Amino acid sequence: MILRNLFTSAAAGLALVALGGAAGAQDYPRRPIEMVVPFGAGGASDIFARQFAQIASKYLGKPISVINKGGAGTIEGMLYAYSAPADGYTILEVTPSLPIVEARNSSSIKFRAEFEPIMKVQADVQLIGVPKSSPYKTIEELVAFGKANPKKLKIGGISPGALDDYIANGFARAAGFTWNYVPYRGASVMKAAVLGGELDVYQDKLISFMSLVESGDIRPLVVLGEKRLDVPALKDVPSSVEKGINFTEGSWRGFVVKKGTPEKVKKIIIEAFQKTYEDPAYKEVEKKEMTDIVPGYETAEQFKKSLDKEVEEYRAVFTELGLVKK
Amino acid sequence: MDVFIQALGEVFNPLSVVLVVAGTVFGMVCGALPGISTSLAIILCLPFTYTMTPAAAVVLLIAVYVGGACGGSISAILIKSPGTPEAVATTFDGYPMAQKGEAGIALGLAVTASSFGTIFSAVVMLIAAPLLATVALSFQSAEYFGLSLIGLSCITSIAAKDQMKAALSVILGLMISTIGIDSINGTERFAFGQPFLLNGINYISVMIGAFAVAEVLKNIEEYRHRDNTLHEGGRVSIKLMKFAEMVKMWSTFVTASIIGVIIGIIPAAGGSISSLIAYGEASRTHKNDPIKFGEGNPRGVVAPEASNNAGVGGALVPTMVLGIPGSPVTAVIMAAFIIIGMRPGPLLLREQPVLLNTVFLALVFSALLLFVGGRFVTRQFGHILKLPYPLLGPLIMALGLVGAYSLQNSFYDVIVMFVFGLLGYLFDKFRYSSPALILGLILGELVENSLRKQIIIGDGSAAGFFNRPISLVILVTAVVILVWPLIGAVLKKKAKPAA
Structure with missing residues (x-):
């Protein structure tokens, strides 16, 4: 019985995939969306993604399921999102770890060349x-x-x-x-x-x-x-810039999709994520995690620029440390 | 006292009772399934806690934790595939007991030991949490190194049959643990350009392979040539051990719980090490029992199970007092506390005086539930062994496969499982030791990391290992544990000709 149910749902799933492919960007999203977290379950980035996904599914109108692909120091998660079709049904969470992989030449897949920013959501000081x-x-x-x-x-x-x-x-x-x-x-x-x-x-x-x-x-x-x-x-703790040390890096979290995702689909995701970001429930999450102290929000355009800048900075430091693969 | 009464009200209201029952059962089921760790079980529960009161959320998470720490023993005993890393040592005697048709006894003992360990650690936690937290801080790199050596020296008691081959197996395990990104320099080692090797070989998929898959392979080979009445004739017993007989093993219950609490308090040592050490300790002190360890000695089930559940209360001590989680599971619980709006740290207990009592009561309540209900429910799982092997074997394989895959949602872990399944089968055949291999693999990273870290901290000198008193004591203990059985054997040999 269970087996038969499984079979029918699998068949239905396949049919949906086929339909989704045919319908294209017209009425995205037609089926649940996968959010790839390139870390194991339970860390700060995972907890953030899970909470964000829960609120965002309200605005996208379809459930967002979070899937952890923590293998190979974020590389496996990136590979997984890379191998999925560029249709907006696979959204990848990004933290500095992914551009660092690119800066260190640790993976043959170049992060910035294969993915397009959706939004940078928060910064962690x-x-x-x-x-x-x-x-x-x-x-x-x-x-x-x-x-x-x-x-x-x-x-x-x-x-x-x-x-x-x-x-x-x-x-x-x-x-x-x-x-x-x-x-x-x-x-x-x-x-x-x-x-x-x-x-x-x-x-x-x-x-x-x-x-x-x-x-x-x-x-x-x-x-x-x-x-x-x-x-x-x-309040009495000085900032690094104030002390003349020009270094301001912290962690941050955002989202990207695979390059080639239809503009229409991207727009829908960005709009939904924007609403999520403004949702009082999400603001509450940020307050508890204290990630609302320094604004981290960046639009897709700004995010793209800041990624370019950061990769250069990462590369400079890791080259000195001898950690960049030739 | 009024904080205690307030906590009573929070734990024993109808909603919390439902949550404890549901949480414990859910934890046990997840624990029993290889690949769903207790941490994951807790993460799956998180969305439900968003709308609960903080106290209800704490009660639920604690119940899942207790259930999970116990559940791993079910699959360890029945199909030789520990559901959680903490249950590795439970397979050593639990599985042989099940093979002798005593599955019910073994499962009942595991549950009883788990609830005893939980209550023991809860009491210790309530009485001495702030004091114990300072103990956690006196454990630094040097002490971790010593502790992991104690863990490694347990091979002399785990695999007494062929010491040389056991030692070789441990070394192989240690070597495999060096694969992946080096934990000090971040350089790649033995990755051969394969991304999936960067995180190293996951010891849980190795464990599923070397224990469960290897056992299935062995059974396939032997099936035609052996007496299969155990399975088909229904000689599987699910009766429980008499209470009086269990009381006779009180010393093992208590020693294992003490070991579990102490190791649980130390951040990042975790239940897998404490259960191995408790097992080693039990097999040393009772090596003259009529039933040998490794052949189905009930104490071999009691020791690891009592200690890994005692680790629950232990690990919660530094989590609540210092904001430093004592185990991977408590790290997730800490994240959950933040979501609920509590900030774990040195001020938590001062700001939330009821919390410690709530946690205590939740621990005791779920442990009692395990003891009263769990013993009777769990042993019913024993019926699974009545399945004829041509059905049971594929079932085990399927469970193992799903378990290995779900670790990181990666198919590479499944490949690792099959490779080590084959290796484990060969190990059994040629009397090498799979437990020793896994011991080496689990402890390898801790040994290497703490050794190298201590040397960095000491600016290149190893003196820190010997001039830190706790470290010195631990190191001496490790050497004694390692060498004692060998000396004992030599002495016996000398004594024999004289007699």
Whole structure:
């Protein structure tokens, strides 16, 4: 019985696919849409995508199912979206990890050449701080020590060759010193290493940073960005630009579709995502995750430009680190 | 006290009761299916929590966690395919018990041990959470390294038959664990330009292959030439062990729970290591039992199951007190807390004094549910072994295949499963050890990562391993565990001619 049901639904599915292909862009969307998350389930990017998809399905009129393709450090998710037809039924979530793959030449598929931006939705600010027992009270003291003692300070991270590696080394490069990037097997172990005294410097995104700042265990030294943050507990923390360190990278999240997707379809997706972005339910999500502090929203056009700029920056830092494949 | 009463009201209202029952059952089913991990089970529940009160959401997630930690044992015992990584050690004696027709006893024991471990850890958590959280912080790279060595040294107790071949199997496992993006430098190792190798070989698909698929292959080979009455004649028993007999094993219940709590508290060590260590410990202290370990000793089921569920309460300690999740599952629970609007961290318990009590009660409640209801429901799964093997075999294969695929929705994991299925079959035939291989694979990354990290931290010096007291104690323990059975064997040999 179950088998027969399965069979009929499979047949119906096939028929739908055929129909969808024939009808083209006229009445998109005719069937559920797949959102590819190039990470495993449960991380910040996955949780964001799931919440966004739930709200967005209301505006697209069809369910959006989130599928995790976390293999090969985001490459498998990208390959999966790449191999799907360019019909708007496969939307790929993007974070800095994907342009970094391109900047490092880690995949034969060039991200910017194969995908078109839909929207950059949010930005996640990164902060740098030290444990409360640390002798460094300000970012100047930390940088001064770093300059006098190259590679002596230890900063934690979780993904060598990816975003936090870039942030740690890119920041130091912009400030004119070097330190030692030590990768951990996950954010929790890294936090424990900072609180337990194994690491000198802590970097994390705002939401994870906050609780340790409020409890007094971590002293925030600098916000990576243009301006100070509009958060009571962090109003005295200087921004990197204000201190003359021109480095503002943090994580961000957005969406792309495969190149060649009909303009009409793209327009429908963009409109629906725009409404999702403005939906009070989504604003509530951002508030809880504290991703609304620094605006991350960019239209498809702006997103395209900022991607070009970022790939150049990634490439510069990773080339120095010797992590770009020839 | 009034916070406790307030929590009572939150856990024992009609909605929460429904949620605990539903959550525990859902967790068990997901846990039993290879490939659906407890983390995924919790993520699947997340959308339902959006509209709940925070307390109800916490109750639901905790119930799923407890159910999941227990559910992995069902498939470990019945089809030799652990449903979750935490249940690897449960296969060692659980499956032989089922083969002897004692599936009901094994399943009942697993559920009882799980609920005992959960309650034990819940009590410890309630009494000593803030104190224990500081213990978590004294574990750093050096201590992780020692801990993973203890895990590795357990091979001497897991595979006592042929120590040399077991050692070779562990080494092979360690070597396989180096495939993929190197966790310190980010360089590619042994990837041969294949993107699917970048994340390394997933040990869960290896596990499904080397245990479940290999077992099916073996059965196909032997089917014609053996007595198949166990399956077709219905000698499968689903009776439970008498309570008095279980009480006799109290020492294993308690020791395993203590090990589970301690290792659970340490961030990122996780239930798979604690259950292996608890199993190793039980097999050392009871090696003179009439039924050998690895051949269906009930203690071999109790130890890993009590310890992996004790890890539940343990892992929640640093999550709630420090905002540092003690296991992959608690990392997801922490993300869920943020969605609910609570911010896990050092201030959480001060701002939400009821929370700790709510979590405690949810743990105890779901554990009691396991004990009372779960034992009777779970053992019914034992009937599956009455299926004739030509039906059961393909069923196991299908489950394994779906499980391997759903890990990352990737077909490569299925290929890995088949390759290791064949390898596991050959391993069995030539008496190499699949458990040792998997042990090496699971612990390889932790060993390498913590070793290299400690050396970076020590500016190139390895002195940190020896001048940190906890690390030194752990290292010495690891060496003793590794060498003791060998010394014991030598002593015995010397004693024999004299007698």
